[in-house]
Amino acid sequence: MKVLYFAWLRERLNRSADEFDVPDTVITVGDLLAWIGQNDEAAALAFEDPRLIRAACDEELVDHSTPIAGVKTIALFPPMTGG
Amino acid sequence: MFVRLQSDPFDPGAETNAFLHQYAESGALVSFTGTVRSTPDKPVDTLTLEHYPALAQKQITRFAEQAISRFDLTDIGVIHRFGALKRGEVIVMVLAVAPHRQAAFDGANYVMDWLKTDAPFWKQETGPDGTKWVAAKAGDDAARGKWED
Numbered sequence: 001m002k003v004l005y006f007a008w009l010r011e012r013l014n015r016s017a018d019e020f021d022v023p024d025t026v027i028t029v030g031d032l033l034a035w036i037g038q039n040d041e042a043a044a045l046a047f048e049d050p051r052l053i054r055a056a057c058d059e060e061l062v063d064h065s066t067p068i069a070g071v072k073t074i075a076l077f078p079p080m081t082g083g
Numbered sequence: 084m085f086v087r088l089q090s091d092p093f094d095p096g097a098e099t100n101a102f103l104h105q106y107a108e109s110g111a112l113v114s115f116t117g118t119v120r121s122t123p124d125k126p127v128d129t130l131t132l133e134h135y136p137a138l139a140q141k142q143i144t145r146f147a148e149q150a151i152s153r154f155d156l157t158d159i160g161v162i163h164r165f166g167a168l169k170r171g172e173v174i175v176m177v178l179a180v181a182p183h184r185q186a187a188f189d190g191a192n193y194v195m196d197w198l199k200t201d202a203p204f205w206k207q208e209t210g211p212d213g214t215k216w217v218a219a220k221a222g223d224d225a226a227r228g229k230w231e232d
Contacts, residue, residue: 007133007205008216059138061201075135075203079219082139082163082204083117083175083195 006077012046029055030064032074052078084159086143088136090166095176102160106180109157113187115177115195121170126210132165135203146197154186161194193230199223
């Protein structure tokens with residue numbers, strides 16, 4: 001599974017993408033955030049306030065309770081500031 | 084309908100005139116243009132917009148289609164820039180065409196309210212005090228909320 005990072009999330013993690021083999025125990029977007037944070041202190045700190053992390057699964061905006069089985073690309077990013 | 088995401092500058096007057104020419108007999112056209120704001124108490128030299136291209140195109144197209152069907156618009160056009168923009172430069176433009184003014188105003192307003200909070204762009208301001216990411220505003224969520232059924 002490919003994970004993309006944008007804006008200050010990308011800066012704080014010092015990379016724009018990861019490629020993960022995610023274990024079956026990781027069911028939802030929220031689980032994925034916790035799982036990435038387990039092995040990565042910068043990510044754990046960046047994900048500390050879940051309200052500041054938005055997600056898109058295969059180019060659809062989703063919330064943290066959305067299951068990720070079968071998803072190819074998950075994007076993680078701060079609240080959007082378009083316009 | 085068109086949705087264009089681009090780094091190059093564009094001429095809002097020429098875009099408006101082209102749409103007016105195309106839809107001269109439609110009745111009403113509303114255009115909104117957003118520019119890089121800089122004020123004496125909050126000076127900005129550069130606004131850099133990062134975006135997620137595939138999702139941005141998809142989201143804005145969705146908002147434009149929703150606006151057309153909700154307000155019975157004749158057509159709608161959206162241009163949104165990304166990359167580094169100087170103060171005063173044009174960021175975004177929405178053109179809404181309808182038989183009557185209220186639908187055209189509402190259509191442009193609807194698309195702008197949604198793209199503030201649900202189009203994947205992120206703004207970073209550079210001014211005399213350095214560079215910082217622009218935080219999302221609760222007021223933008225409230226503005227979008229008025230269109231929810």
